[in-house]
Amino acid sequence: MLRQIEGSQAVARVVAACRPQVVCAYPITPQTHIVEAIGAMVKSGELPGCRFINVESEFSALSVAIGASATGARAYTATASQGLLFMMEALYNAAGLGLPIVMTLANRAVGAPINIWNDHSDAMAARDAGWIQLFAESNQEAADLHAQAFRLAEEVSLPVMVCMDGFVLTHAVERVDVVTREQIDAFLPPYEPRQVLDPSAPVTIGAMVGPEAFEEVRYLDHARHLDALGSIEAIAEEFAEVVGRPCGGLLSPYRTQDAELIVVALGSVLGTIHEVVDEARDRGARVGALGITTFRPFPLDAVRDALGGDARLLVVEKAFSSGFGGVLSTDIAMAVEGAPSRISTVVGGLGGRAITETSLRRVIDDALEGRLERLEFLDLDRGAVEAELARMAANRRSGPVAENMLRSLSASARRTGGGRP
């Protein structure tokens, strides 16, 4: 059903249509609207047969979902940023136990410095936790991916994290075709757990495993992830048949045919990238884009096929590994022969800074002309960085970096009568 709706509300409606039996919530911006809306649906009776549990931490939110899932419930929760890191131990545990929990991650920067706005450092911190990680490009995709996530999680017995950019998507009101309960019922069978706590057939879940079998158990997790690659494609196709539009899958290529430069990215920034690609194509520049919808398991073969030519690759990342560089770039380099020499990484959009068309256009031009470094930081205020480095060199007790930065920015704003350039 077409609606003008906030991203969070659309996700909440789709999750509700999937009839979860246990939803647990702990507040953290910017995921709050989702669980608030589900909580209201449970309270009003609109979502019968569901228990909505307010817990005292994200760690407990995921722990409640673990208990629920192991008892045979379809379980859901949502979090962001610090919340995801606070539940990190339970993240690994849910995946290791093979529990098909679905969670929304409203992507947000991780502090310090504390920051509530969007980037992908939270999702990257959980990259190796054993969860399937799907990235939504739009609110339509965010909504649809949640329906697919339950189907996928339960089919392969792995937890699924649907990543949607905080604020950029969660709080954006736009047109979304929200799948109906009837469509979900045609697409999502009842949850049939692979393992369940049942007094009539007692099992031990979560036993201690030593060196004699630990590697095998962990390998099976890897094997399930590899299986999931096929499931993701099949489920996306089936979903498209039910709702009559494509969505999800492993990758979303955009005008990559004959491209001499392909911009690779995760999430909502792909919308802006497509605009810039269109402009470049209009100018006759052969530029394309590749969205990574499925980040874990990483679709190595599909990426290799999509980037197999000799196009230069520009990976735009909203996260990075300090002292190293791009995270997604590393995976891309693994997929593509001879890639390191043709990959440039641009880190941008950190802590909610907008990745503008103007800035993207500039780096694309630089990339086309081979002027790009291997690793660049988009729109980095070099002056502010140099000033702080100088202050640190001059004074042992130079003070907290973040505070110094704010002070120098406000001083420069006073001088120029405006905000950050």
Place this chain on the structure above:
Amino acid sequence: MTPGQPVRFFQVGSFAAGNRLLAPEMRTVQSDATRANSLTSGHRACQGCGEALGARYVLDTAMRATGGRLIAVNATGCLEVFTTPYPETSWRVPWLHSLFANAASVATGVAATLDAQGRNEVRVLAQAGDGGTVDIGFAALSGLFERNDDVLYVCYDNQAYMNTGVQRSGATPPAARTATTEALGPEPGNPFGQGKNLPLIAMAHNIPYVATATVAELHDLEAKVLKAMTMHGARYLHVLVPCPLGWGSAPAATIELARLAKESGLFAVFEAERGEVTASSSIRHQVPVEAYLRPQSRYRHLFDDTGAVLRPDIVGRLQALADANIARFDLLKSAS
């Protein structure tokens, strides 16, 4: 035994407590050949492990109370490790171990699911050691209490992190030597703090039922589990379980030490409902705290080689704690 005759589980002049004088229906669950054996033999607990004993009684009693419809959630710790070394398990109940700090929350998820699915005849029991309860799992447990989720949470308190090699926990008593509170310096062992009395903290949540017990009085332990299972909402049972390894005591002394903890007043055995104490177990033969401390090498620094008190100041402070318990819980009232 004639009908109406009050039952004493102790024979005159001894501590022996048994079933053979009782009518069959009054005997312990554990003495019943058809008991569930929820925690069955072959596990790898140390000889004399109080926790293994306590857990066996608690689980089998809960199984009887629920007609076998029970799901157990376990925190990380000795109980989890010694019962499930791959590829074996000693559990004959549906059993889930997730993490150290989240047994209470996982149990909430189990209970919520049973409720959502209308399977309310199946009940939930969470269990953890003192570290998993009073320290790392404290926030989750308080959340369970506050929401009054339908879970019986059992803490097997052996007063330190025994699984990792006897380190201090928030439940370690003052003066006790642990690997992180060595018997060195002018205040050897664990410092005197305010203590962290989880039963009292549980009571402050006004939950339906809070009880303490020891593995010295197994009829009492079973009775409390049975009572807890007649109730719904958050219930908390705190069981003192001596640990020969951590306490430096003889495996054969486990029951005796649990009894001395109670008889000295250092461990108060009581019940509370909705935040009010409703009953306490009287001390039968009061002993000074040193009778309880002396057999344990974790208190060896308080005594000399002949067993004479070396640090009357410290023993005196411990006696004061026992006396305060006796007054607070009325532990010297004549047994009714």
